[in-house]
Amino acid sequence: MATINDNYLKLKAGYLFPEIARRVNTFAADNPDASIIRLGIGDVTEPLPAACRQAMIQAVEEMGDRTTFKGYGPEQGYTWLREKIAAQDFQARGADIDASEIFISDGSKCDTGNILEIFGHNNTIAVTDPVYPVYVDTNVMAGNTGAVNDQGEYAGLVYLPISAENNFTAEIPSQKVDLIYLCFPNNPTGAVATKAHLQAWVDYAKANNSIIFFDAAYEAYITDPNIPHSIYEIPGAREVAIEFRSFSKNAGFTGTRCALTVIPKTLTAKAADGADVELWKLWNRRQSTKFNGVSYIVQKGAEAVYSADGQSQIQTLVNFYLENAKIIRQQLTTAGLQVYGGVNAPYVWVKTPNGISSWEFFDKLLQTVNVVGTPGSGFGAAGEGYFRISAFNSRENVETAMERITTRLSL
Numbered sequence: 001m002a003t004i005n006d007n008y009l010k011l012k013a014g015y016l017f018p019e020i021a022r023r024v025n026t027f028a029a030d031n032p033d034a035s036i037i038r039l040g041i042g043d044v045t046e047p048l049p050a051a052c053r054q055a056m057i058q059a060v061e062e063m064g065d066r067t068t069f070k071g072y073g074p075e076q077g078y079t080w081l082r083e084k085i086a087a088q089d090f091q092a093r094g095a096d097i098d099a100s101e102i103f104i105s106d107g108s109k110c111d112t113g114n115i116l117e118i119f120g121h122n123n124t125i126a127v128t129d130p131v132y133p134v135y136v137d138t139n140v141m142a143g144n145t146g147a148v149n150d151q152g153e154y155a156g157l158v159y160l161p162i163s164a165e166n167n168f169t170a171e172i173p174s175q176k177v178d179l180i181y182l183c184f185p186n187n188p189t190g191a192v193a194t195k196a197h198l199q200a201w202v203d204y205a206k207a208n209n210s211i212i213f214f215d216a217a218y219e220a221y222i223t224d225p226n227i228p229h230s231i232y233e234i235p236g237a238r239e240v241a242i243e244f245r246s247f248s249k250n251a252g253f254t255g256t257r258c259a260l261t262v263i264p265k266t267l268t269a270k271a272a273d274g275a276d277v278e279l280w281k282l283w284n285r286r287q288s289t290k291f292n293g294v295s296y297i298v299q300k301g302a303e304a305v306y307s308a309d310g311q312s313q314i315q316t317l318v319n320f321y322l323e324n325a326k327i328i329r330q331q332l333t334t335a336g337l338q339v340y341g342g343v344n345a346p347y348v349w350v351k352t353p354n355g356i357s358s359w360e361f362f363d364k365l366l367q368t369v370n371v372v373g374t375p376g377s378g379f380g381a382a383g384e385g386y387f388r389i390s391a392f393n394s395r396e397n398v399e400t401a402m403e404r405i406t407t408r409l410s411l
């Protein structure tokens with residue numbers, strides 16, 4: 001008799017986005033004339049940079065000629081792409097990362113989930129609360145947790161609350177944890193980590209033989225020159241951290257698919273017999289066995305990000321979303337709301353007014369001004385009383401939504 005992975009039954013049945021869709025659909029059916037503006041989803045809206053498109057078009061032509069045709073590429077990604085990433089994303093910022101330590105993939109979402117395959121099941125795992133739900137759900141699927149409680153917390157995970165009180169940066173735990181997920185600039189709060197904060201995490205990880213999973217998907221949105229873009233800018237990080245990056249949010253590749261994971265060759269963890277094992281070797285084995293690489297065409301598109309034209313075009317794209325975020329911050333502040341984030345990130349994290357719940361605020365925004373956001377409680381228990389507004393939209397939609405809020409929303 002075939003059986004299933006029972007861990008899947010522990011998952012809270014995809015509650016957040018289906019529930020948002022249900023409420024929006026009900027409202028739309030009752031109010032067919034309402035023009036609803038969606039500032040809820042974390043997906044980009046603007047077209048791919050021209051440099052990336054041109055590189056991909058040329059790559060398609062090469063695939064049409066048997067002398068330049070490419071079959072399977074290297075599982076780890078083409079060297080010409082990894083060398084540019086190592087030089088421009090890491091070495092140029094003083095981060096000592098070699099091209100051989102970079103693995104190209106088709107997404108950070110899958111890498112942050114798949115990485116668990118090379119770790120044991122007895123690790124103590126810490127996540128922030130609120131958190132990007134992928135980190136939690138992939139641990140549930142892997143059997144690293146117990147059951148979920150009414151607040152949506154899984155037994156066995158260590159939740160590190162982040163709120164306005166601690167500047168949305170988790171305090172270093174007093175207990176020992178083995179694996180820690182950090183995401184800066186943060187989804188959903190838009191917060192960033194200073195060098196000192198990341199140094200404290202690296203020191204903690206060194207002292208406790210822990211490993212940090214550092215998700216830098218939004219590093220391109222950092223505007224403050226003192227904020228590190230990579231955890232490898234922090235001394236000692238090569239011994240304790242894996243970094244995840246993606247072309248989704250800087251170059252608009254959410255539908256094109258290209259990302260990268262960095263595993264320094266100096267990073268080890270313990271085998272059952274107590275031996276130190278290089279994680280790079282395990283991940284290389286995993287990828288070579290289960291992954292056949294990102295398409296040549298897409299890697300050519302990603303390489304174009306590192307050309308002079310590509311760099312200026314992605315900066316224009318990021319600046320566009322950051323200007324949206326600035327408008328959102330200003331207008332919500334004018335409306336009398338307390339806002340966080342949105343300066344070094346495409347997300348604005350809003351305190352709900354008068355202590356109302358995240359879902360009450362969701363309903364109020366939907367019903368009175370027809371604007372959709374994301375209830376903070378959907379990202380974790382400590383997100384209750386907050387609300388996420390995404391800057392990923394057209395300027396017109398952002399301006400219209402904000403105008404409705406400042407003129408028609410009474411708090």
Ligand SMILES: *Cc1c(COP(=O)(O)O)cnc(C)c1O
Nearest residue numbers: 107108109132187217246248259
């Ligand atoms: C969007 C996002 C990513 C990128 O995921 P891809 O699979 O590369 O598109 C990674 N981490 C976080 C927190 C994100 O919001």
